Amino acid sequence: MEKGKVVSIEDRIPKLKQIRKRKANRRLIALLSIFFVLIASVMYFLSPLSHIRSITVVGNRYISQEEVVRLSRLTNDTSIWKINKKQSIENIKSNPEIKTAEIRAKIPNSVVIKINERNRIAYMAKEGRFLPILENGEILGPIKKGDIPVYAPVLVGFGEGNKLNQLLGELEQLPQEILNSISEIHEASTKTDIYHITMYMNDGFEVSATSRTLSEKLVHYPSIISQLDPDIKGVIDLEVGSYFKAFDKPAPNNQKEGQTRAGDS
Structure with a gap:
């Protein structure tokens, strides 16, 4: 019967240390990445970067884009995450020419308002x-x-x-x-x-x-x-x-x- 190769414990310890170190480094990198993403997200939410920069109106023939935006009451001071879509749609539909309205927020800071006018x-x-x-x-x-x-x-x-x-x-x-x-x-x-x-x-x-x-x-x-x-x-x-x-x-x-x-x- 052939004898197996014997590896001493002293030889195995450095390899185990390297494996554990690599795993620890990966965990640290993952935790740091999550931390920085969270910090960046919080800074984005709280900073003017999340405020509306552009509003596009589609579906309008008779009513100007400026009038639809005015009715929505959305401004450059409105955070894209704090848009009250239900209230803004009600505001837009207060114009009797507008049959339906839809608001879509697009990251990072733009809004699309789609309306359907009465003929x-x-x-x-x-x-x-x-x-x-x-x-x-x-x-x-x-x-x-x-x-x-x-x-x-x-x-x-x-x-x-x-x-x-x-x-x-x-x-x-x-x-x-x-x-x-x-x-x-x-x-x-x-x-x-x-x-x-x-x-x-x-x-x-x-x-x-x-x-x-x-x-x-x-x-x-x-x-x-x-x-x-x-x-x-x-x-x-x-x-x-x-x-x-x-x-x-x-x-x-x-x-x-x-x-x-x-x-x-």
Whole structure:
């Protein structure tokens, strides 16, 4: 039987000491790292480094970023760790145009506010000012002087009441691309139709219609104008069927443009 190699205890002690020393060093490094991370974290929390440096607003069309930030009441003196999201969201939603709001804090010191606005389906022209009308029918105060109504038509000659409510109900059902194509809608009631309106389109055409069937008829507008000469502007009558009549122009032999069928809706 072969005898095993015998290692004296004196030879093993230095190796054991080295192993224990390496383990102790690793523990010390780990403890020091945790200590410095904790110190750095405390300094970050307590110092201006944790204060908000930038606020980004996304999802806004009508309301300026500055206004949303003002409503949130978040400032450069607010610590990113002390944001009261619930209260800030309530503050933002105090504006009737804002349907929903969301706040996300991003380390080290930035904030993103995402909002969802209620659509403006029209603007009411009143005493030289423009009052936005929201999708829920609420009429807001006038926009700032010099601001231009966007994304919705201007209503001229309307007051609060059945005519306005009827028209708003129809506009709300229109696709956004159709709504964007309308520049102005004028109240033009007649003895036979108190809901008669005249619309001026952004492409230069004029539309005669009744608000009682507006959403049903106007949805065919792109198809109707695709059949017309874009260089010859005129009135598209959508009250009964769909007819087109060019604007009167001086013509040879005192002739005028006649009435032509534009297509049924």
